[in-house]
Amino acid sequence: MTDAQQLKLYATHPHPCSYFADREAKTIFIDPDIKVSSPVYSELSRRGFRRSGNHLYRPECEGCKSCIASRVPVNLFKGSRTQRRVVKRNNDLRVAILDAPNSDAYPLYEKYINGRHRDGDMFPPSRDQFDSFLGAGTDSTQYIHFYLGESLLSVAVTDVLDDGLSAIYTFYDPDYPQRSLGVYSILWQISRCRDLALPFLYLGYWIRDCQKMAYKTDYKPIELLMSNRWVRLT
Template sequence: MTDSKEIKLYATHPHPCSYFDDREAKTIFIDPDITPSPTLYSELSRRGFRRSGNHIYRPDCKRCRECIASRVPVALFSPTRSQRRTLKRNTDLSTKIFSAPSEESYALYERYINGRHHDGDMFPPSREQFNSFLGQSSATTEYVHFYLGDDLVAVAVTDVLDDGLSAIYTFYDPEFTQRGLGVYGILWQISEAKSRNLPYIYLGYWIRDCQKMSYKTDYRPIELLINSRWVRLN
């Protein structure tokens, strides 16, 4: 098994930041020719790395430290009143878990990007983009489908780690925005991690001054990776 100390790290050239128009970003990623074992992938996640497609990466910006890895200790999590309403609103959904993306999940992804992110860098959606982002699954990836009757209304893509679940991405039918399906997908994963006796759910990077990434501190308590230490905020 490859040890984390033996992994080669590569760095991108500086490129426009996805979150701040006035900044440049730089990313480090592990050797793409290596397929990390579940144990190694879990260790990298604890060190603040994330997976996107077949790339396992971490921001490495010299003049900015806004991207902070986050995780929720599920045994201590207590939903807010708003989150409890979201859970109640979605008690009529059923769940199925798959090991690979399906045709209906791509159709849903296409509707989601067209309806919710038509002004973002993921628009327009394409099958190639979907496959490179969400179809390049690891051996630990699960595709959680949420159904309203026979209709697929949301998909949460999650990786199973040694110590938790890593929430990769959630997309949903924009016609059901009022249900709070993005929030529900995270709440479901918190509950699922607890039922599997896994201590954490990894939520990716919290960015305080970026609205679309700052929501992660809505889930409390939360732990942030600051100066190589996980610091808990209640």
């Protein structure tokens, strides 16, 4: 079993930042050839690492600390009136928890990227991209499929950690904006953490000055990893 202190770390060359056009980014990542155990993966998450495909990584940008790891202490979370309405609006969805994405998942992913992220790094979508980004899970990865009748509306990719769930990515049908499926996915995972007696939902990086990453503080209280210490904001 690999110890977190013994992992090999690599760094990328500076590259254009995905969030700020005037900045360069740098990332450190764990040697992808090393089999990382579940306890070590959990410890890395507590230290601010995230998973993308088969890479565990953390931003390490010179002169910029905008990407801040975030997590929700689920037993303290109550939800706003708007969030409670989102849950009620989606109570008619059927949920299936699978070990791999089903055959309907890629067409939904393609529709989502084409409909919501044509200006992003993942456009245009491809099957190879999908398989390497979301299909390359770990032993702890679960694919939460949300159905309306027989129609797949949303998929949440989630990793089960020792102390929580890590919300890796959610994609959904953009033809149902009134359902707020992205919000519902997070609220469902918070509820799932409670059911599993796991204290945290890890939400990835909060970036205050980036609109598409700033939403995470809508889930209060939230904890942010600042100066290697989790700080709770209410």
